[in-house]
Amino acid sequence: xxxxxxTALVDPHRRAVLDLLLQGECSVGxxxxxxxxxxxxxxKHLRVLREAGLxxxxxxxxxxxxxxxxxxxxxxxRWLAPYRRLWNERLDRLGAHxxxxx
Numbered sequence: 277x278x279x280x281x282x283t284a285l286v287d288p289h290r291r292a293v294l295d296l297l298l299q300g301e302c303s304v305g306x307x308x309x310x311x312x313x314x315x316x317x318x319x320k321h322l323r324v325l326r327e328a329g330l331x332x333x334x335x336x337x338x339x340x341x342x343x344x345x346x347x348x349x350x351x352x353x354r355w356l357a358p359y360r361r362l363w364n365e366r367l368d369r370l371g372a373h374x375x376x377x378x
Contacts, residue, residue, distance in 0.1 A: 281329070284327075289321050296310055300343075322342060
């Protein structure tokens with residue numbers, strides 16, 4: 277997995293951008309309005325996300341429309357899978373223990 281993915285996801289504003297884009301495509305102006313950031317701040321975060329491959333951009337006339345690119349998230353999910361299994365196994369054991377010892 278590319279380190280740029282982790283670097284991009286560290287910032288809470290960039291995670292907020294991804295959360296908004298998860299709901300649907302947005303223009304920079306829409307994101308500025310919804311995030312409460314300035315246009316330069318929003319554009320900087322979008323550039324980092326784009327360079328990490330987490331978002332894609334499409335030009336529509338004078339506007340740039342951004343959307344989540346699911347490919348890096350799939351890779352991230354694959355990387356997290358063993359850790360998720362570890363926690364699920366532990367939680368299952370805890371659940372079994374609690375059922376046996378109410």
